[in-house]
Amino acid sequence: MPAIVNQLKSMEIPGEYGNWITAIQDRIQFYKGNDAFFQTKKDQHNSTVYRSNMPPGPFMAKDPKCIVLLDAKSFPILFDVSRVEKKDVFTGTYMPSTSLTGGYRMLSYLDPSEEKHTQVKTLLFRLLASRKHHVIPEFRKAYNTLFENMELEIAKDGKSDFNAGNDQQGFEFACTSFFGVSPSSTDLGTSGPDKAAFWLVFHLHPLVSIGLPTFLEELFLHTFPLPPIFAKPSYNSLYSYFSSGATHALDVAESLGLSREEACHNLLFATVFNTYGGIKILFPGIMKCLAEADKSLHSRLASEIRREVKLEGGKVTMAAIEKMELTKSVVYEALRIDPPVKFQYGKAKVDMTIDSHDARYDVKKGEMLFGYQPFATKDERVFENADKFVGDRFVGEEGKKLLKYVVWSNGPETEDTTVANKQCAGKNFVVLVGRLLVVEFFLKYDTFTGETASTIAGLTVNVTSVTKATS
Structure with a gap:
């Protein structure tokens, strides 16, 4: 008998864009809560693929109309650069002024x-x-400083703000590991994280809510871009550090045909926006997952980490880290359940069809595609207990098969980043530093407790107690 092939039914993409008033209404609902916004429309259309306006919309974006993709099967079309264009879509339906980056379009765009x-x-x-x-x-140098300060704060105040320490040490680590020059030893001093955060606001303000009354946020944050000139002093201070500290990398840039100026702006963006910005989001996310996990996971992690480090003569090495299967799984799971970059965009280069689990849809050349990653990576058709953090989800052969659905880096975890795709250049670096956080923590502590909260500023983590390592 011939094999039976399950054919997906072709359907029209549900949803309508309406007019500019509809776009503003969609924008307001979006800022009230991303998950609720997408879930409501998913339920309304009974589909994981539908049409919707995406912020910021009028009057900052040229066109807010998007085809939304919310499942693990349709989402990967956004990685196929043969069919999807990634030019100037890093922040979606609008692009921040290049005045924020020295007049140059950065790699991400x-x-x-x-x-x-x-x-x-x-x-x-x-x-x-x-x-x-x-x-x-x-x-190890930067985060041992963080942990030492954390212990002092817990002893004094009964808790320690992990985010604050992570902001300072994450910036110090990112810059020093890349360029060999500690920013705190230069004119930048310890002001780097604050200057970086201020500059980042000018890039991202159309996509966030800071808790002001709706009419104020609509007027001052979501309708018109903030004047880049106000960010210039902070940016100039950051640029001064990179222009003097990244001399070797700038020499390499010239050999590749890039001007030192354009290269310096790109190095700043990659370090501050991509790397440091990612650390600000990812590390509190990992700590939240661990704080809320069963304490038996802490014990298993501590045992695995200390065993492999001991076998390396007490040294933390790449060879040791590669053998830590549970540690790797914990980081992958944190990246799956709360990916640092939640939004992905691409513009259709050609007429095409896109498949969800349930249907096939026609997309026209020039239409904008948008994927909300937290829904795609928590697809219940792929992951059992998809909304739950499962630390050992990716352990073993069956666990490894699921890694292709971990797509935080703008591509599957099972694929390599190359110059021919848009996968994060620092994909392996990010996974490594996530593991290093877990390794360093459980080399020092057996377990810990913490309080977490989602605020307007993002996820906050307070460590309330630590139990020092007993073995």
Whole structure:
């Protein structure tokens, strides 16, 4: 008998865009809560693929109309650069002024078809390769300082603000590991994290709520871009550090055909926006997952980590980390359940069809596609107990098969980042530093307790107690 092939039914993409008033209404609902916004429309249309306006919309975006993708089957179309263009869609339906980045379009906004994309991404690959031996020692130095301060704060106040320490040490680590020059030892001092955060606001304010009354946020944050000139002093201070501290990388950039100025702006963006910005989000996320997990997971992690480090003569090495299967799984699971970059965009290069689990949809050339990653990576058709943090989810052969659905890096975890795709240049670096956080923590402590809260500023974590390592 011939094999039976399950054919997906072709359907019209549900949903309508309406007019500019509808777009503003969608925007207001979006800022009240992302998950609720997408779930409501998913339920309304009984579909994980539908049409919707996406912020910021009128009058900041040229066109807020998007096709929304919410499941693990349709989402990967956003990685296929043969069918989807990634030019100027990093922040979605609008693009921040290049005045915020020295007048240059940064790597994140370049399509792989552009020559500059190859040049800049190659620069980042070479930077990461040349500094790989500095990552572990610089991380240990920075985060041992964080943990020492954390213990003092717990003893004094009964709790320690992990986010505050992470902001300071994360910035110090990222810059020093990449360039060998501690920002705190330069004119930048300890002001780097504050200057970076202020500059980031000018990029992202159309996509966030800070808790003001709706009419004030609509007027001052979501309708018109904030004047870049106000961010210039902070940016100039950051640029001064990179122009003097990244001289070797800038020499490499010239050999690749990039000007030192354009390369310096890209190095700043990659370090501050991508790397440091990712650490600000990812590390509290990992700590939250661990704080809420069963304490038996802490015990298993401590045992695994200490065993492998002991076998390496008491040293934290790449060889030891690669053997820590549970530690790796915990980081992958944190990246799955709360990916640092939640939104992905791409514009259809050609007429195409997109499949969800349940239907097939026609998409026209030029239409904007939008994927909300937290729904795609918590797809119940793929993951059992999808909304629950399961620390050992990716342990063993069956667990490894699920890694292709971990797509935080703008591509599957099972694939490599190259100059030909838009997968994060620092994909392996991010996973490594996530593991290093877990390793360093459980080398020092057997277990801990913490309080977590979702605020307007994002996830906050307070460590309320730690039990020092007994073995």
